[in-house]
Amino acid sequence: MSFTSGGSSRWTDVGLATAARGIATCGDFLAATTLTLTLQSAGAGGTAVAGVLLAASLPLVLLAPLTGRLADRVDSRTLLVGAGLAQSAICLALAYAAHPLLVVSLVALLASGLAVTQPVLSALIPTMVRAADLPRATALNQTAGTLGVLAGPAVAGFLVGWFGSRVPLLVGAASYLALVLAGLLIRTRRGGARPATSAASSDTATPAGAGANWRLRHDPLLLAMVATLAGVIAAVGAINVIEVFYIRETLGASASVYGLVTGAWPVGVLCGAWIFARLARRFTDDAALVQAGLLLLAGCCLMVLVSVVVPVALLLVPIWLLGGVCNGGDNVFNNLVLARRVPEAARGRAFAALGAAVQGAAMVGYLIGGLLLEVSEPRPLIVACGTAGLLVLLAFARPVRRAARTDRSRLPTPYPPADHEVVLTQPGVS
Incomplete structure (x- = not known):
C-alpha cells in the first residue's frame, strides 16, 4: 500500500x-x-x-x-x-x-x-x-x-x-x-x-x-463489498428506466419538474460525499466501513420504497436527496476501502474491476426495467425494486459479517501502515 x-x-x-x-x-x-x-x-x-x-x-x-x-x-x-x-x-x-x-x-x-x-x-x-x-x-x-x-x-x-x-x-x-x-x-x-x-x-x-499477484478474490472483504454493491445496483437499477414513466405519467409532472426531481439524487450524492468524508476519518477498521456501507445502501433502497407513497412529484425531491446522500456516503466508503487495501501497483485493476461491476449491474437493471414496463405499471415496479434491493442486502449480510470477522482475526492492526505496500492474500478463497 x-x-x-x-x-x-x-x-x-x-x-x-x-x-x-x-x-x-x-x-x-x-x-x-x-x-x-x-x-x-x-x-x-x-x-x-x-x-x-x-x-x-x-x-x-x-x-x-x-x-x-x-x-x-x-x-x-x-x-x-x-x-x-x-x-x-x-x-x-x-x-x-x-x-x-x-x-x-x-x-x-x-x-x-x-x-x-x-x-x-x-x-x-x-x-x-x-x-x-x-x-x-x-x-x-x-x-x-x-x-x-x-x-x-x-x-x-x-x-x-x-x-x-x-x-x-x-x-x-x-x-x-x-x-x-x-x-x-x-x-x-x-x-x-x-x-x-x-x-x-x-x-x-x-x-x-x-502487486502483480493481487486478485480481488484473494481479499474476502473487498470481494463481499463489490458483490454486495453490484447486487443492489442490479436490483434497484431498473428505477432509472421506470422513474420517467412514474414521474411523467403516473404523477402527471411536467418536463421541468421531471428535471428537478432527477437532479435531486446527484445533488444528494455530492452532499453525502462531503458529509461522510468527515465521518470516514474516524473509521480505522475497513470491516466497519464496509458494514456501514451496507446501512447506507439500505437507506437508498428505503428511499426508493418511500417514493411510491407521494401524491405529487415535487415531494420526491427531498426523498431523492436523502437517497443520494446515502449513495454518496457509500461511494466514499467503497473508494476508501479499495485504496487502503489494494497495493499501489494494482490499483488500476482494482478500480477498473469496481467500475465494471457497477456498470454491468446497472446494465442488468436497465434491461430488467425495460422488460417489466411492458407488463406492469410503474408504481408496483418501484415497490419491487426497493424490496429486491433490501432482500439482496439481507442475503449478503452474513457473508459480509463472515468476511469482517476473518479480516479482523487476520490483521493485528485495523489496516496496514500507510507507508507500506501489502499484498493481501488468502489461499483457497474464490
Whole structure:
C-alpha cells in the first residue's frame, strides 16, 4: 500500500485530476444526451437510442481487465494524454457522423477511452495524498464527477435547442483536452517501469511488478463489498428506466419538474460525499466501513420504497436527496476501502474491476426495467425494486459479517501502515 508519507499531500495535483475528471465527465454526458436527443428527434427509434446507451456502457465492462492492467503498467501521463487526444478526435468525428450505425460505433470507441482514463485517475488520487487526507481527496474527486453528471445534460439541452447537435459535440470534443492538459501538468505519476511519484518523494522507486499477484478474490472483504454493491445496483437499477414513466405519467409532472426531481439524487450524492468524508476519518477498521456501507445502501433502497407513497412529484425531491446522500456516503466508503487495501501497483485493476461491476449491474437493471414496463405499471415496479434491493442486502449480510470477522482475526492492526505496500492474500478463497 502506498500513500504519500513523510510529506504533505499534493493538493495541486488533486485539483488538476478532479478538474479533468469533472470536465471530461461533463463532456461524456453532454455527448450522450446530445446524441440521444438527436436520434429521437430524427425518428431513429428506440433501437438506435438503446444502442447508443448500450455502446456507452458496454466497453467499461468488457475492457475492464485490459484497461486496469494498462493503468498499472503504462505511465499515467502517457495514458491520459493519449486517451484524451483520442476521445477528442472521436467526439469531433461524432459531430459530423450521420448514420446511426456509425454513431453507435463511435460512441463505443469514446466509451473505450473512458474505460482507460477512469481507472488511471482513480488510482492516481491515493498516490497524491497522505492516508489521513484520502477521504477529503475522494470527496473532491466524487464531487467533480457529480458536477459533470449534473452539468452535461443541462448544457446539452441548452446547446441542442439553440444550435443543433453539431455545436455541443464540438464542445464535448474540446472538453476531453482537459485530460491532456492534466496529464501534462500533474507531477504525480504511476504505472509501468516508472515509480509512483508522490509528494513525499518523486524519486523513490517501487518495483514495476509489485502487486502483480493481487486478485480481488484473494481479499474476502473487498470481494463481499463489490458483490454486495453490484447486487443492489442490479436490483434497484431498473428505477432509472421506470422513474420517467412514474414521474411523467403516473404523477402527471411536467418536463421541468421531471428535471428537478432527477437532479435531486446527484445533488444528494455530492452532499453525502462531503458529509461522510468527515465521518470516514474516524473509521480505522475497513470491516466497519464496509458494514456501514451496507446501512447506507439500505437507506437508498428505503428511499426508493418511500417514493411510491407521494401524491405529487415535487415531494420526491427531498426523498431523492436523502437517497443520494446515502449513495454518496457509500461511494466514499467503497473508494476508501479499495485504496487502503489494494497495493499501489494494482490499483488500476482494482478500480477498473469496481467500475465494471457497477456498470454491468446497472446494465442488468436497465434491461430488467425495460422488460417489466411492458407488463406492469410503474408504481408496483418501484415497490419491487426497493424490496429486491433490501432482500439482496439481507442475503449478503452474513457473508459480509463472515468476511469482517476473518479480516479482523487476520490483521493485528485495523489496516496496514500507510507507508507500506501489502499484498493481501488468502489461499483457497474464490
